[in-house]
Amino acid sequence: MPGPIQSLTRAAAILRLLAGGERQLALGDVALTLGLAKGTVHGILRTLQQEGFVEQDPVTGRYQLGAELLRLGNSYLDVHELRARSLMWADDLARLTGESVRIGVLHQGGVLVIHHVFRPDDSRQVLEVGSMLPLHATAWGKVLLAFDPVAHGDLEAELKPYTRRTLVTHGDVDAECERIRGLGWAGEREEAGDGLASIAAPIRDRRGSPLGAVGVGGAVERLTEDGEFPARLVAAVRDTARSISRDLGATLY
Amino acid sequence: MAHRYVAAIDQGTTSSRCIIFDSNSRILAVDQREHRQIFPRPGWVEHDAEQIWARVQEVVTGALDRAGLQPSDLTAVGITNQRETTVLWDRATGRPVHHALVWQDTRTEALCADLAADGGRDRFAETTGLPVASYFSGPKIAWLLEHVPGVRERAEAGELLFGTIDTWLIWNLTGGAAHVTDVTNASRTLLMDLRTLDWDDGVLAALDIPRSLLPEIRSSAEVYGTARGVLEGVPIAAALGDQQAALFGQTCFGVGDAKSTYGTGSFLLLNTGDEPVRSRHGLLTTVGYQLGSDRPVYALEGSIANTGSLTQWLRDRIGLISTAAEIETLALTVEDNGGLYLVPAFSGLFAPHWRPDARGVIVGLTGFAGKGHLARCVLEATAFQTRDVVDAMVLDSGVALKSLKVDGGMTSNNLLMQTISDMLDVPVIRPFVAETTCLGAAHAAGLVTGVWSDLDALRADWQRAAEWTPRLDPRTRERRLRKYHKAVELAKGWIDEDDEIEVG
Numbered sequence: 011m012p013g014p015i016q017s018l019t020r021a022a023a024i025l026r027l028l029a030g031g032e033r034q035l036a037l038g039d040v041a042l043t044l045g046l047a048k049g050t051v052h053g054i055l056r057t058l059q060q061e062g063f064v065e066q067d068p069v070t071g072r073y074q075l076g077a078e079l080l081r082l083g084n085s086y087l088d089v090h091e092l093r094a095r096s097l098m099w100a101d102d103l104a105r106l107t108g109e110s111v112r113i114g115v116l117h118q119g120g121v122l123v124i125h126h127v128f129r130p131d132d133s134r135q136v137l138e139v140g141s142m143l144p145l146h147a148t149a150w151g152k153v154l155l156a157f158d159p160v161a162h163g164d165l166e167a168e169l170k171p172y173t174r175r176t177l178v179t180h181g182d183v184d185a186e187c188e189r190i191r192g193l194g195w196a197g198e199r200e201e202a203g204d205g206l207a208s209i210a211a212p213i214r215d216r217r218g219s220p221l222g223a224v225g226v227g228g229a230v231e232r233l234t235e236d237g238e239f240p241a242r243l244v245a246a247v248r249d250t251a252r253s254i255s256r257d258l259g260a261t262l263y
Numbered sequence: 264m265a266h267r268y269v270a271a272i273d274q275g276t277t278s279s280r281c282i283i284f285d286s287n288s289r290i291l292a293v294d295q296r297e298h299r300q301i302f303p304r305p306g307w308v309e310h311d312a313e314q315i316w317a318r319v320q321e322v323v324t325g326a327l328d329r330a331g332l333q334p335s336d337l338t339a340v341g342i343t344n345q346r347e348t349t350v351l352w353d354r355a356t357g358r359p360v361h362h363a364l365v366w367q368d369t370r371t372e373a374l375c376a377d378l379a380a381d382g383g384r385d386r387f388a389e390t391t392g393l394p395v396a397s398y399f400s401g402p403k404i405a406w407l408l409e410h411v412p413g414v415r416e417r418a419e420a421g422e423l424l425f426g427t428i429d430t431w432l433i434w435n436l437t438g439g440a441a442h443v444t445d446v447t448n449a450s451r452t453l454l455m456d457l458r459t460l461d462w463d464d465g466v467l468a469a470l471d472i473p474r475s476l477l478p479e480i481r482s483s484a485e486v487y488g489t490a491r492g493v494l495e496g497v498p499i500a501a502a503l504g505d506q507q508a509a510l511f512g513q514t515c516f517g518v519g520d521a522k523s524t525y526g527t528g529s530f531l532l533l534n535t536g537d538e539p540v541r542s543r544h545g546l547l548t549t550v551g552y553q554l555g556s557d558r559p560v561y562a563l564e565g566s567i568a569n570t571g572s573l574t575q576w577l578r579d580r581i582g583l584i585s586t587a588a589e590i591e592t593l594a595l596t597v598e599d600n601g602g603l604y605l606v607p608a609f610s611g612l613f614a615p616h617w618r619p620d621a622r623g624v625i626v627g628l629t630g631f632a633g634k635g636h637l638a639r640c641v642l643e644a645t646a647f648q649t650r651d652v653v654d655a656m657v658l659d660s661g662v663a664l665k666s667l668k669v670d671g672g673m674t675s676n677n678l679l680m681q682t683i684s685d686m687l688d689v690p691v692i693r694p695f696v697a698e699t700t701c702l703g704a705a706h707a708a709g710l711v712t713g714v715w716s717d718l719d720a721l722r723a724d725w726q727r728a729a730e731w732t733p734r735l736d737p738r739t740r741e742r743r744l745r746k747y748h749k750a751v752e753l754a755k756g757w758i759d760e761d762d763e764i765e766v767g
């Protein structure tokens with residue numbers, strides 16, 4: 011095993027120093043305290059600053075811990091906040107496609123539905139907020155599997171077959187994820203239930219990490235044409251995912 | 264057919280919003296900005312009217328930019344606003360003489376008590392539909408005339424203008440050309456006769472308010488003038504108080520239709536048709552809307568002062584959460600309220616109790632109570648208060664509620680919507696476009712300018728986006744309601760006559 015990387019060890023020491031005692035330190039003080047050359051410390055501070063881990067006071071020129079560091083500890087976005095910020099876009103997606111919309115996040119090896127908008131036809135529907143969807147058999151789950159390494163790690167060893175079309179081997183799921191990463195969205199046709207289909211795309215945070223998936227689900231006859239997912243529906247779902255992500259601060263395209 | 268777009272400006276208590284809709288009622292773009300809440304003393308709440316005007320111009324420009332549109336692409340603009348909030352300004356310079364007194368402000372309570380000493384709280388109710396309360400604009404105007412140096416003289420000399428926020432915005436948008444208000448906003452001043460739809464000389468005399476201050480009262484949907492500046496050339500074609508706009512946006516056009524809007528405060532309105540109905544159970548009689556030269560449509564209103572503001576309080580003053588939505592996360596860390604009941608009478612109790620001498624209480628505290636329970640009891644307070652006004656409405660109208668149409672920022676809170684359904688024991692229904700306030704203003708403006716042909720065209724755009732159904736057993740519901748009502752009794756009468764600080 012190789013030894014510790016010197017610059018990382020020094021960066022850690024600088025962060026620890028900034029975290030304790032005085033809140034702001036000058037470059038010279040940091041160098042002096044750690045017994046390092048000013049140039050070395052400056053290089054490390056600049057890099058930490060670029061990553062947002064350290065901030066420099068524009069007036070005094072002194073350094074302090076950056077906001078990014080605070081965010082690291084609780085970097086997840088509150089799911090209720092995600093719902094509040096998605097509400098308008100999800101409503102619009104349902105109206106545009108005429109299908110019901112769900113937003114799901116990874117939770118205990120499955121997809122937790124945190125938001126559900128009815129199909130806009132005034133038919134009797136039941137709110138499914140709080141219910142779980144399978145990772146390997148729905149468009150929402152497959153989006154998470156493809157884009158979120160944690161989700162992929164959560165996948166069960168035995169994949170439950172819901173229909174004849176459910177992907178039940180890890181090889182098939184991995185190949186599908188590869189395809190989804192290339193496309194940027196996922197489709198599912200009668201893999202979770204007979205007669206049902208879904209289309210979903212990833213919602214990303216400001217760093218591009220996947221927070222969840224937004225998608226439409228409904229009758230396979232409406233969601234597919236000749237076995238394909240119509241471009242109109244796919245575009246609507248992807249636009250919605252982009253709009254929500256943009257509102258959450260992601261810089262896309 | 265070329266696309267037709269309508270803008271709505273929603274000037275609210277906490278923020279200003281501009282939304283641009285297309286002719287299918289779809290949202291093209293939104294922009295929103297908060298303004299400063301000024302709390303000079305307990306019970307006093309002010310806004311800087313000039314900052315509000317600046318924010319409104321910013322969000323209009325912002326929404327147009329996001330939609331990629333020019334003002335010339337807009338067929339019309341509709342205005343909706345926080346109601347009752349009172350601005351007095353100089354007609355020559357356009358400068359306000361004082362910060363705006365916000366509807367939640369209770370500084371006029373002493374003045375109202377004096378007024379009520381002669382003829383009771385309901386002395387103007389027959390004419391105006393309202394009790395004498397610090398909530399309404401009339402007493403706020405009287406306070407400004409009395410307490411701001413020089414203002415009485417300038418008002419008598421005809422130098423000053425009064426407006427609720429609709430009036431202030433239309434005056435500024437038209438570059439000072441139009442000094443008008445609409446019937447719904449005017450019905451919240453305590454100064455308008457509900458039947459003649461004109462200012463009432465009796466009330467004006469009692470409050471000693473010169474008529475020269477007052478804007479002309481117009482319908483809710485007609486062209487008041489053409490905008491200049493950020494909306495250069497766009498007809499200003501509708502104005503509605505925010506709650507009335509939401510009633511319109513929820514397509515509550517029929518007698519018996521009702522909606523509840525969950526924002527800073529919450530307001531349940533029931534369409535009572537072309538006759539004003541007097542409440543015997545603490546509700547207000549108000550104008551719902553008036554389309555051009557049509558007869559006005561009246562409504563009964565249950566006003567709750569503090570609902571979303573409690574979330575803000577938990578966030579900004581108590582610091583338990585960092586965003587409004589996190590209250591749900593915190594509330595879900597516990598299974599129930601842990602025995603805590605909160606009565607948020609921060610500015611007295613509104614409907615159906617109308618007790619200015621009440622103040623907020625939290626009861627049932629034990630060593631077991633934690634912050635999750637506090638979050639729960641804050642959310643439950645909104646549900647209990649809704650139940651109280653629904654009960655009053657059922658008593659007044661004699662019609663049982665079958666379901667409740669809801670909208671507003673708090674409808675994104677799933678736990679709250681479920682709790683409301685549980686407490687009312689009826690389904691709670693959220694429509695598409697939770698921004699019904701803006702939608703209502705856009706619809707009214709679009710009706711005037713031919714974007715929509717008639718009310719049926721608007722009805723066709725209403726559809727349910729979500730529905731919560733009751734899940735609580737009756738015994739638990741009754742027990743919780745009983746506890747809440749015990750807590751309400753404890754909140755009443757907290758203010759004493761010599762509590763200078765609390766009542767100003």
Ligand SMILES: Nc1ncnc2c1ncn2[C@@H]1O[C@H](COP(=O)(O)OP(=O)(O)OP(=O)(O)O)[C@@H](O)[C@H]1O
Binds near residue numbers: 094278528587588675
């Ligand atoms: N998820 C939530 N749970 C609880 N309260 C919330 C939630 N989201 C927003 N709120 C509260 O709802 C209010 C915002 O809703 P909305 O934007 O409809 O208010 P509003 O009354 O229209 O604002 P304004 O008074 O500016 O018009 C705020 O008071 C906020 O604290």
Ligand SMILES: [Mg+2]
Binds near residue numbers: 505
């Ligand atoms: Mg509002």
